[in-house]
Amino acid sequence: MSALGKEVADTLARRRAGGPLSLTVDEVDKILSGLGVPLRGAKAVPVPLRATRMHFSGTKWLKPDHPDAQGHPLVDVADLPAWIRPVVDELSPTAGSDGDGPAPDIDEQVGPKARVPFRFEWSPQPGVNGIGSGRNLRGKSTLLNVLMWSLTGRCPQFQNDVRSWIEHVEVDWAVGAEQLRVKFDAVNGVATGQVVRVTEVDSDIRSTVLGQFDGADFEGVMGSLMMTRLRLENIPVWTDTAARVHAWPAYSSSFVVRAKQLDPIVGNEQTIGVRMMQMFIGTDWAPVQAAAMTARRGMDKARSAANDKAQAAGDAVEASRSAAEKQVEDLRAKIEKLPAGTPDVQVMLNAATRASDLAREVHGLEAKLIAQTSLAGTARQQLKAVRAQVHTTYEDALAARFFHHMRPSVCPRCAAQVTPERQAAEPDKHECSVCTSELNLDALQADVIVAASVPDELVAGLVAGTSGGDGVGGDAEDGPLDEVEAAQAAVTAAEAAVAELTAEIAALTEQRDGAASRVDVGSELLSAASERRALELDLARAEGAVGALTRSSDPATVDPVDPVQLAVVDAAEQVLKKWVRSDQDPMLARISADIERLTQSFGAENLSGFTLTGAANMALRENGVKQKYSGLTDGEKLRVKIATAIALIRHGYVEGIGRHPGFLVLDSPSAEEMPEEDLATMVKALWDVAGEAEMQIFVATRNAAPLVDLLPKANRVVAEGNSYVW
Known part of the structure; x- marks a missing residue:
């Protein structure tokens, strides 16, 4: 017997439309379970996720006149192993690009190449970690891409040259109290490796293999391991035609805020913005509500499909009946036009x-x-x-x-x-x-x-x-x-x-x-008599068809939905909606206040009056005038979205609820018209917030000065001038 089942049973008993529906709590629980609706809410306790070490290595194939090619041997493409030859033929001459560089000219793809081995190692710290360079295309995004590749199991959009250069990756993750190491070899973006648990016993490092992958199954292995360890639940959502379950790809994508992807305000999946917000806020019944709404929409879709089918059948019958009635009229008109009389043979x-x-x-x-x-x-x-x-x-x-x-x-x-x-x-x-x-x-x-x-x-x-x-x-x-x-x-x-x-x-x-x-008159009468007999037979058939189609003009609609199940899931949805709102509204008020404070600390002092609604919409005021998130400039959206993500993290860790693991990546925030002083203000605010709540934030930017000025050396990787990050 569940609390949800009891409340649903009581709700059904109170309803009077068509008479009360009397079901026991056990019967309600059985129906909800059969529909895939959990009977109990899950207490949301955040599990921290931290990157503690990242390493990747490989070989750069550069033009002989590239500065980094000095002192390295030249290799003719024809002498390379067969598997790497097509890749090197297509390489661009850039080193450590961010994936936004121009495609190489054909002339730059031929001739000898300098073979330049590389190795990068870094141990990110808790709090804010900065990745910066004095110029674009210096490898900042590569570090973030490698980090997210190891976390999501999905190869990011590297530049062709960088993707082929990377040959080995190791990233250590702290998931709660557990240490996981994701290590794999890569051939042009295809990863083969394993995930191991690393433990230290009496100064002895031991590894336990948790999962292995070879190519396309990398993402599935990471999802199965991370979802359970971070205590994240699947998010069921009804699309236009079927139920769809969002899991690790949706969660992991929400950990990244990119200047080129600012909608929706929570996460990066427009269709599940509300569900993602509810998961991160931490209301116990949010996952149950999502399951109930999905079950209800599935029933609505089945009923709508049945109605559409019945309507189509009714339309077909009506069209056939109209055609039969017209045929009757035409046959009667033809009979009336035939000459009267019977011929004397x-x-x-x-x-x-x-x-x-x-x-x-x-x-x-x-x-x-x-x-x-x-x-x-x-x-x-x-x-x-x-x-x-x-x-x-x-x-x-x-x-x-x-x-x-x-x-x-x-x-x-x-x-x-x-x-x-x-x-x-x-x-x-x-x-x-x-x-x-x-x-x-x-x-x-x-x-x-x-x-x-x-x-x-x-x-x-x-x-x-x-x-x-x-x-x-x-x-x-x-x-x-x-x-x-x-x-x-x-x-x-x-x-x-x-x-x-x-x-x-x-x-x-x-x-x-x-x-x-x-003789002609007699022949006409004889022919008319024969035609009359044929037309009268056709008329009888047409009149019979009209009668049959009239009786079946309204085909009975077979309801594919069990009305009892529909009543139960409808009542459950209303109950859960009330429970989620009662838990969520006070939290949203506190989160909205944090968003306003953070946004203004990021340099957007003209924005105020923030209200994050249960529908994952943002209402606010811009210079005292009502405004919506969608009406802001991209620079303002970026500040608000970062502030929203941090507020959700801070709220979960301060109050000990929520499902956000406290891991956040900010890719090129200064790309959206953010001057250096505003970026410095944002980095300082992020550092302060990270001190209040346990989190790990990565910031990659071309404006490296604020990172050098505000972050400890261990918390930053900065390439100054024309240097490369790796």
Whole structure:
């Protein structure tokens, strides 16, 4: 039976919404345990963490003209072992860089290299330790990176050259009363080594291996060893999709304050700023509250996912129902547009037979019409020919009469004069007065002038044509005129036959088209009846689908969350929230006062009225005006964040609570517009705070003067001028 279970059971019993939920304390404890919620708060007692010795060694590969290369042998890259050759080919020429140097030129990566062994050893002290240099890129950050590499198990972002130079690392850590040594060999940033416990028995140093690692498992080994020894608890947090447990990487990253990483105000993980603050403040129930909130959010996510799934199913059903309703409407509209009536199949067949017979008759008549039309054309041609012949005969008679009665006065060819004497001599001399040809005497007696050489039959015709005076074509034309009348009669008869056939064909065609139309109407009705049957079947199916989808339009949502478990965890979250707040609020007030005092001692005297809230937010005043941490400049943020970290450490050690191990690294605080006098003020304030509470602080800065002036020699590593830190 736990105190938390009892309070949750009492809370559930008091609730009236839907009736009280009666659960025993044991039942509540069982539910909470099953959800991963601890039943008891953990007393937070800080365990100090201190670096007591750091050593690293290796080989620098420098250009021959580098100052540190003097007196060291030159080695051609081709003569190096195979494993180091690619690394040396990529090296930059800097020595002990901070990882911010420019990438080397290609020309600087070729040729011989000077092999320069190095070894660095230092024993940091309690309190404030300073690492400084007169210039940038002199190896300050390398010391911090090696320190944190041994602590976290994760290789930092070294410059390529520095990462490959470091070949062996040893760092001794004091974890409470226990001495741990982390030692490993490194090949281009990949560590292989072990963690040992170092004990002294009768002046005899003994080592016990606690863990071994080879590459990627280094971080896991350090996490498993440090979390238990520092009494740090996992921080469960619900992300957007799943629960996530933050452990050693999140804690160890919060031990470092970098000028380039100032958010959030506590730690360096934005999503767990509140949890990190609660862990470091030291409220007993903070870890339990984190577990309860994570369990509750997991239930909310499961329920939300179920609702989303049901909603998606409902939307799909609604879409299907709308589609089915539209299909019903479309089918009904198509049925209404179909012609009404039922076709008489026998009538349709009789009409088809009649149309076929009439078509055959029309075809036969059209053949006759073609023949008759051809005969009529022939008759017309014959009539035209007869008329032309009659016309020619008539014109010849007229011409003969005209020309034979002419009395030319000149020759039509040579224009010689035809004298009256020659004309008068024609009867006597029997010759033409124009051409002097001998005349036909018989024709001359009939007053027809024609040469004796002209054939008799032609002469007879001329004589006959000129006889009878003006009666051209009299009885002599009776024969031709009969031929014209006969031809005209033939044409008339042929055209009458064509007209009769055409009329008969038109009448039969009309009858055939009528029969075909009756067949078409019957076919349309028959097709419409078949289509109607198919559409009515489709309509029945669509109406059935609408009915089924209407009944299932609201799919039942299956709640994946046990309502009893939800009620228990909800009540536990409310209880724990109240307990944490009651413990935390007085502490936050005292911590806020420390933050204000420290921030002002760091040179930010314009900031006041600090209030660190339970949500890990900071409210304050800047020159008397309300302000938030997010609204400060980076230089002000840096001072406030350092002050917050130190206040949390001081609070834990002064009051004997909290989980912060008192280890803090400040990387390049002067990078954010902090003048040397403000840095000196900060270092002095840090030294004073470290004297009040047990802690170890490392400060790396380019402004080395305050470190030299304020820190004992054992507490500092300073490279002056152009010198390197290591």
